[in-house]
Amino acid sequence: MSDNLSPLLQRLRQAKQEQINQEVLPEQYFENLSANLMAQIQTAATAPQEVTPTPLRVWYRRPLVWSAAASILLLMGLGVWFFKTPNTLTTSQPSNNYLACVDIQTCLSDIDTKDIGAYLEQGSEGFATEADEEEILPENITVPEDLAISDKKAVEDYLEEEAPSEDDSSLF
Amino acid sequence: MNAANSEQYDDRILQLLKSPATQEAGFKLLLQVYQERLYRHLRQLLNSHNDADDVLQNTLIKIFRYHEQFKGDSQLYTWMYRIASNEASTFLKQKNRRSASSLDEPESLISKQLSSPSEALGGDDILRLLSLAIAELPEKQRLVFERRYYHETPYEELSAEFGTSVGALKASFHHAAKKVEDFILRMQDV
Numbered sequence: 001m002s003d004n005l006s007p008l009l010q011r012l013r014q015a016k017q018e019q020i021n022q023e024v025l026p027e028q029y030f031e032n033l034s035a036n037l038m039a040q041i042q043t044a045a046t047a048p049q050e051v052t053p054t055p056l057r058v059w060y061r062r063p064l065v066w067s068a069a070a071s072i073l074l075l076m077g078l079g080v081w082f083f084k085t086p087n088t089l090t091t092s093q094p095s096n097n098y099l100a101c102v103d104i105q106t107c108l109s110d111i112d113t114k115d116i117g118a119y120l121e122q123g124s125e126g127f128a129t130e131a132d133e134e135e136i137l138p139e140n141i142t143v144p145e146d147l148a149i150s151d152k153k154a155v156e157d158y159l160e161e162e163a164p165s166e167d168d169s170s171l172f
Numbered sequence: 173m174n175a176a177n178s179e180q181y182d183d184r185i186l187q188l189l190k191s192p193a194t195q196e197a198g199f200k201l202l203l204q205v206y207q208e209r210l211y212r213h214l215r216q217l218l219n220s221h222n223d224a225d226d227v228l229q230n231t232l233i234k235i236f237r238y239h240e241q242f243k244g245d246s247q248l249y250t251w252m253y254r255i256a257s258n259e260a261s262t263f264l265k266q267k268n269r270r271s272a273s274s275l276d277e278p279e280s281l282i283s284k285q286l287s288s289p290s291e292a293l294g295g296d297d298i299l300r301l302l303s304l305a306i307a308e309l310p311e312k313q314r315l316v317f318e319r320r321y322y323h324e325t326p327y328e329e330l331s332a333e334f335g336t337s338v339g340a341l342k343a344s345f346h347h348a349a350k351k352v353e354d355f356i357l358r359m360q361d362v
Contacts, residue, residue, distance in 0.1 A: 003320060003345060006353055012302050013321060019299060020215055030211075033225075034203045037232055041199060 181205045182248040189239045199236050206249060207232065210256050216322045217260040217307075219300050227263050231256045250333055257315055264307035298356070305355035309348050316341055317348035 005013075026032075059065050181201060188198025210231060215224040235252055242251050306314055306321075312334070319325040327338045334341065 003342075003349070005321075005349060008353055008356065009321070009349060012298065012356075016216060016299055016302070016322075019296070023215075023221060025221065029225075030208055033207060033229070034200070037203060037229065037236075038196065038200060040233065041196065041236055 179247060179249065185248065186239075186242070186244075189236075195236075202235070203232065206252060209249070210252060213253060213322075214256055214260055217257065217303060217318065218264070219296060219303055223263065223267075227256070227259050230263075231259045234259070246333060254315065257318060258311070261307040261311075261314060264304055268304055268307075301356050301359055302352065305352040308355065309351060313344050313348040313351075316344045317352070320345050321349075 185198050185202045185205065188194040188201060190198075207228070211224060211228050214227050214231070215221065218224045218227060231252070234255055242248065306317060309317060316330060316334070319330055320327075327341050330336075330341050331338050336344075
């Protein structure tokens with residue numbers, strides 16, 4: 001052997017060979033081994049094929065189906081909730097109709113508060129007064145000369161009768 | 173049956189193994205021709221007859237089960253030899269892991285047993301270390317080392333088998349021998 005083996009490896013190889021040489025194989029070892037192996041492969045060949053039940057993958061056993069169904073139901077529920085919820089517009093919680101897209105603060109700031117103040121002041125002066133009534137209904141009503149009425153005198157008399165008297169002003 | 177005679181049966185064995193109807197006859201012939209050679213090889217790699225017997229049975233069953241994977245680009249025995257070597261390596265590593273997990277300090281135990289190297293060299297423990305050291309080698313180094321160390325297979329034959337130059341094989345053997353020796357010495361020093 002041309003390999004330059006170390007003394008340790010040489011001695012070990014020698015020791016290994018001695019160990020094998022000293023060993024006595026069991027009687028008819030190879031015959032028994034052959035018989036054993038042949039029996040193993042014959043058993044494997046003749047053994048009925050083990051039927052491993054294939055898990056039935058029916059649709060209702062698939063987790064994906066249930067996940068998809070749950071997702072669809074959730075989306076439908078959200079849709080119903082979105083369109084059916086009352087439109088409660090507050091500044092802190094946006095309404096769910098399209099007006100919610102308009103910032104409520106912007107809307108309020110667009111209103112001229114001076115106009116509102118003036119209007120309220122005017123309103124605070126009360127209801128219509130006697131002077132207002134006089135403006136609306138003048139006391140001396142005359143029939144225009146050019147009015148095409150046959151009995152002009154009768155009309156003027158009627159109006160004088162119907163006009164409110166001084167005493168009636170207490171009614172206001 | 174010697175090596176020269178056994179190889180003339182290869183074609184017949186492979187032909188019989190191809191057909192399901194003749195598989196058993198083919199395997200029976202394979203056992204008659206090769207089981208003893210495989211046993212001798214495994215017995216050198218392993219440390220006891222029982223270990224060699226276990227691994228040989230596994231090896232032969234695997235050969236029967238996977239014989240269709242033999243491409244015919246090497247000799248049948250070479251292919252079976254590799255399967256046996258790999259099985260032996262796996263067996264030794266697993267056995268070492270089992271013993272390491274069952275003992276708290278396996279290395280210290282080995283070192284106690286090897287406290288006297290002169291005595292240990294003749295014992296089973298140092299030979300067990302040798303087997304383990306070879307099993308831990310990378311596959312190609314392990315195959316080359318086994319063939320050269322135990323069987324003294326010529327480098328030219330190994331070169332044809334592995335498709336590697338003789339120089340590369342010599343270097344591979346040299347590295348493997350160094351690793352094996354270092355492993356044994358390191359374990360003795362623990």
